Amino acid sequence: MIKHHLNPEILMSYAAGNSSSSVSLIVASHITVCSKCRKEVSFYEDIGGKVLEESLSVETKAETLDIILSKLDGLNSELITNTIIENSSFKNIPVVLQKMLPEGNSLTENWKKGIGGIKYFDIDMESVNKDLHARMLSIPPGKKLPNHGHEAQELTLVLEGGFSDENGNYNVGDVAIEDENNIHTPIADSEEGCVCLVVYEGNLKFKGVFGPILNLLKI
Amino acid sequence: MFLENYIETVDFSDKLPCIEYKQEKHYLVLKSAVKDKELTYLISRVADFKDKSAFSDLFKLVGPRIKGYLMKLGSSDIVAEDLLQEVMLTVWRRSETFDRAKAAVSTWLFTIARNKRIDMLRKEIRPQLDPLDPMLTPNQEDSADNVYSSKQESLKITNAIEQLPDEQAVLIKMTYYEDKSHSNIANELRMPLGTVKSRIRLASNRLRKLLEGQIYD
Structure with a gap:
């Protein structure tokens, strides 16, 4: 049962099409497993539909329809193909996120090794904006992080295991939203550890839940 | 329309x-x-x-x-x-x-x-969400979930936005009509980012009441 959700302003921004690629990744991953937030995104997309409907019509060029019609022949249908997960190590990862990760015999096989048994993988968002960061983290069971605060928004989605901090327990599907001035002491789940996706926009430093680890790993 | x-x-x-x-x-x-x-x-x-x-x-x-x-x-x-x-x-x-x-x-x-x-x-x-992802959780059981047309088409979005306080309406317009991110809005209006977010949150709640509350108007 998901207890920690994304907030309305993040979901609206995603639906309107103006969230960054890294935030879009975490929203798309979360709403795969969270029907509540998925429904909310649908509502904001309905608003977008109304905006479209109520836009002023602008006459198209006389030849536009003919150009489009001339391109239809030979155009295949784009059926959304049913996604089959062949790699069992990806079983807990939403498809949208799987596509961004390296294949391996285990989820973290081809991830980089950091200090304290931590593994990480930086996702290439192919964005021209280099201030966007998306990183997968695998943290060993019981790992405790020092107190820390942060300056900008960082989002953390739990994919396996979980962690706890002053705000409660975060389990699979939960999202931690770290805004300015929060102080946290997160501890990874004592049995399973924690696999999570962290996205951060701004300067070079991660300052959220797992910020200290992210910074030590040198992005 | x-x-x-x-x-x-x-x-x-x-x-x-x-x-x-x-x-x-x-x-x-x-x-x-x-x-x-x-x-x-x-x-x-x-x-x-x-x-x-x-x-x-x-x-x-x-x-x-x-x-x-x-x-x-x-x-x-x-x-x-x-x-x-x-x-x-x-x-x-x-x-x-x-x-x-x-x-x-x-x-x-x-x-x-x-x-x-x-x-x-x-x-x-x-x-983007993959609609066929096997991990996709079932939709919430809400009989109103799949009924989009009648309740939501009764009120125009432009009218709904007009019913918001001006300070909220401007943020919704910038989000949907101008494709502005929260930080762009904050810069442009010289407003703290936190204020932008809290006002959008208030506006989203109000819009839901306005748009979903109207049935066969």
Whole structure:
């Protein structure tokens, strides 16, 4: 049962099409497993539909329809193909996120090794904006992080295991939203550890839940 | 809405005997639900029979509106034309996946136009929910979940936004009409980012009450 959700302003921004690629990744991953937030995104997309409907019509060029019609022949249908997960190590990862990760015999096989048994993988968002960061983290069971605060928004989605901090327990599907001035002491789940996706926009430093680890790993 | 500029010149009555038309002033106006049914019918013709005539009708109904939307969000006439072509080609290719039970036609077209605009203008990937992901949790059991048309088409979004306090309305307009991120809005209005977010949150709650609370108005 998901207890920690994304907030309305993040979901609206995603639906309107103006969230960054890294935030879009975490929203798309979360709403795969969270029907509540998925429904909310649908509502904001309905608003977008109304905006479209109520836009002023602008006459198209006389030849536009003919150009489009001339391109239809030979155009295949784009059926959304049913996604089959062949790699069992990806079983807990939403498809949208799987596509961004390296294949391996285990989820973290081809991830980089950091200090304290931590593994990480930086996702290439192919964005021209280099201030966007998306990183997968695998943290060993019981790992405790020092107190820390942060300056900008960082989002953390739990994919396996979980962690706890002053705000409660975060389990699979939960999202931690770290805004300015929060102080946290997160501890990874004592049995399973924690696999999570962290996205951060701004300067070079991660300052959220797992910020200290992210910074030590040198992005 | 989609139809009002077009219905003067085309008579669908022979194709769609089920739909009632109402004479009003100098042109025919279709009720919201009927309009959606009309567009759904045309999309189903494209999906089932690759019917180019239905596709052409669909283009005439929605094309100018999509172009207007793209230009409102800042595209030039030339770019909007290019994007419109891309949108309509995607409509042709994806017509079989359109599911009226899941979304209104306008919502479906909006998401296609939104994604094409991001693809072309930002040249960056936009991760999207895979609707066939085996991990997808079932939708919440809410009988109202799949009923989009009647309750939500009763109030225009422009009217709903007008009913928001000015300080909230401006943020919703910048989000949907100007494609501005929260930090862009904060910079432009010289407002703390936290204030932008909290006002958008208040506005989203109010919009939900306004749009979903209105039933058969």
